[in-house]
Amino acid sequence: MDLTFAHYRNRFCMYRTYYALAKGIIKPDGFTMSVIEVPDPPSRAQEEALIAGEVQAANLYLPNFLRCKLDGAPIVGIATEWKSTAKGNGLFVLKNGPIREPKDLAGRLIASHHKTPHATHRYLLKNCYGVAENTLRWVSHPQEELLDILKKRKADAVVLIDQFFFKGEEDPEARCLYTDGEGWKKLHGFSEFIKHMVAVREPLIKQEPELRQNLLRALKASIAYSDNHLEEIADEFLKRYPGDRDAVLASARYPKIEFTFTETERKIAEAEMKMLVEVGELPREIPIAPLFVV
Numbered sequence: 001m002d003l004t005f006a007h008y009r010n011r012f013c014m015y016r017t018y019y020a021l022a023k024g025i026i027k028p029d030g031f032t033m034s035v036i037e038v039p040d041p042p043s044r045a046q047e048e049a050l051i052a053g054e055v056q057a058a059n060l061y062l063p064n065f066l067r068c069k070l071d072g073a074p075i076v077g078i079a080t081e082w083k084s085t086a087k088g089n090g091l092f093v094l095k096n097g098p099i100r101e102p103k104d105l106a107g108r109l110i111a112s113h114h115k116t117p118h119a120t121h122r123y124l125l126k127n128c129y130g131v132a133e134n135t136l137r138w139v140s141h142p143q144e145e146l147l148d149i150l151k152k153r154k155a156d157a158v159v160l161i162d163q164f165f166f167k168g169e170e171d172p173e174a175r176c177l178y179t180d181g182e183g184w185k186k187l188h189g190f191s192e193f194i195k196h197m198v199a200v201r202e203p204l205i206k207q208e209p210e211l212r213q214n215l216l217r218a219l220k221a222s223i224a225y226s227d228n229h230l231e232e233i234a235d236e237f238l239k240r241y242p243g244d245r246d247a248v249l250a251s252a253r254y255p256k257i258e259f260t261f262t263e264t265e266r267k268i269a270e271a272e273m274k275m276l277v278e279v280g281e282l283p284r285e286i287p288i289a290p291l292f293v294v
Contacts, residue, residue, distance in 0.1 A: 042115030088254030102129035
């Protein structure tokens with residue numbers, strides 16, 4: 001069986017996670033596997049490719065996966081992928097600017113790479129930091145432009161992730177106001193926040209039930225290879241995407257990637273679904289457990 005796996009482009013954490021599979025260094029049991037990159041959200045190219053059967057498996061944002069399942073998409077989860085911890089996704093402001101704490105963002109303009117107002121930060125600002133949602137204004141820019149947007153005062157705060165988070169931490173003009181992991185833990189007590197998960201075509205997993213274990217075994221082997229070859233993988237990444245090597249390498253430390261779906265992860269996903277319903281990103285809640293094959 002031939003399987004094509006898709007992940008988002010220009011994201012070192014994903015590039016390095018699947019590098020060994022993309023290069024054929026790790027070979028899955030029972031099938032051959034190719035790896036492709038597709039545009040980052042707000043593009044819907046990845047979900048559309050998976051639903052249409054153009055690819056058989058993919059890394060998806062959890063909110064996008066849930067949205068697709070509510071629409072009846074023939075896809076199913078097999079594991080979480082990227083889980084944020086205390087760092088890796090944060091709201092940054094100017095170090096010497098007027099915003100000293102989250103409540104100072106009332107009436108301000110926030111920029112992120114999301115096409116719509118950032119669901120997680122809207123939720124955290126309202127529920128954790130007491131900032132009324134109707135006082136916030138949002139604008140969208142490519143992730144690589146956000147730090148400059150902040151420094152040129154074209155936005156009062158910006159959401160930085162991955163290697164861009166590290167660049168923000170290192171920039172003498174910027175400081176991190178809070179991270180999503182910090183806010184999430186304050187509200188719910190969870191030390192992790194699920195950002196991405198792995199989904200496969202539902203008809204395929206029904207036809208080939210052993211695929212889940214074989215695919216997860218290959219994914220775990222690929223991330224393990226990456227952990228031991230980060231510097232050479234970073235060099236390959238920077239040949240394709242310009243960036244700062246130190247920032248790229250540092251970004252690999254932030255997320256937790258285990259390719260599991262534990263009882264705790266199910267509870268985290270349920271809490272995230274409640275959040276997405278509250279901020280209007282999803283129309284209703286549905287049980288999480290049936291959306292995953294375990």
